[in-house]
Amino acid sequence: DAGVIQSPRHEVTEMGQEVTLRCKPISGHDYLFWYRQTMMRGLELLIYFNNNVPIDDSGMPEDRFSAKMPNASFSTLKIQPSEPRDSAVYFCASSYMRVGSEAFFGQGTRLTVV
Amino acid sequence: DQQVKQNSPSLSVQEGRISILNCDYTNSMFDYFLWYKKYPAEGPTFLISISSIKDKNEDGRFTVFLNKSAKHLSLHIVPSQPGDSAVYFCAASASGGGADGLTFGKGTHLIIQP
Numbered sequence: 001d002a003g004v005i006q007s008p009r010h011e012v013t014e015m016g017q018e019v020t021l022r023c024k025p026i027s028g029h030d031y032l033f034w035y036r037q038t039m040m041r042g043l044e045l046l047i048y049f050n051n052n053v054p055i056d057d058s059g060m061p062e063d064r065f066s067a068k069m070p071n072a073s074f075s076t077l078k079i080q081p082s083e084p085r086d087s088a089v090y091f092c093a094s095s096y097m098r099v100g101s102e103a104f105f106g107q108g109t110r111l112t113v114v
Numbered sequence: 115d116q117q118v119k120q121n122s123p124s125l126s127v128q129e130g131r132i133s134i135l136n137c138d139y140t141n142s143m144f145d146y147f148l149w150y151k152k153y154p155a156e157g158p159t160f161l162i163s164i165s166s167i168k169d170k171n172e173d174g175r176f177t178v179f180l181n182k183s184a185k186h187l188s189l190h191i192v193p194s195q196p197g198d199s200a201v202y203f204c205a206a207s208a209s210g211g212g213a214d215g216l217t218f219g220k221g222t223h224l225i226i227q228p
Contacts, residue, residue, distance in 0.1 A: 033215050042220035105157030
């Protein structure tokens with residue numbers, strides 16, 4: 001397996017624009033997580049899915065953020081409208097268990113909102 | 115409030131010596147702990163884990179120690195090598211209730227000096 005694949009690797013957008021980040025988890029993994037990394041807050045869990053169903057989105061900062069998982073091999077994280085404070089590295093991770101197993105991370109998407 | 119704390123943002127160690135990275139947690143529901151390693155422009159990669167039923171887990175040069183009464187864990191790397199220079203994240207999860215996914219510390223940047 002190629003591991004968790006995220007696209008794009010880098011995204012620069014203007015404030016107010018819609019941004020869509022994409023993730024392909026490892027095949028066979030039932031759990032998919034979206035994390036955000038900033039200098040101030042480190043790695044924060046935004047939302048996670050189990051068998052394509054969102055389980056906990058309490059980490060999503062506000063209504064401008066939304067995530068979907070239409071099937072087991074694809075998830076999106078959308079920000080609309082984007083703001084400069086959304087600038088961060090966004091990671092997708094997947095695992096085959098909720099606990100007791102490590103999560104495998106993608107390489108991340110570095111988002112810059114100007 | 116930070117449930118997983120890594121109080122040392124950076125640590126410098128001479129090649130060949132022991133590196134000790136520390137992590138404290140506050141949530142008594144956490145029962146599984148992991149260390150991740152992260153190189154620049156890459157996603158975190160799993161390094162080693164420990165369940166709360168153990169107090170030590172060893173894998174080659176890496177050993178994780180868990181002190182449940184103190185809510186403290188540490189990662190020992192011996193001997194330290196130049197390739198160990200990276201950011202190390204401590205993470206925790208709870209199997210029986212509490213937040214799902216992994217809760218991360220802010221990371222410690224380990225620098226191995228020749």
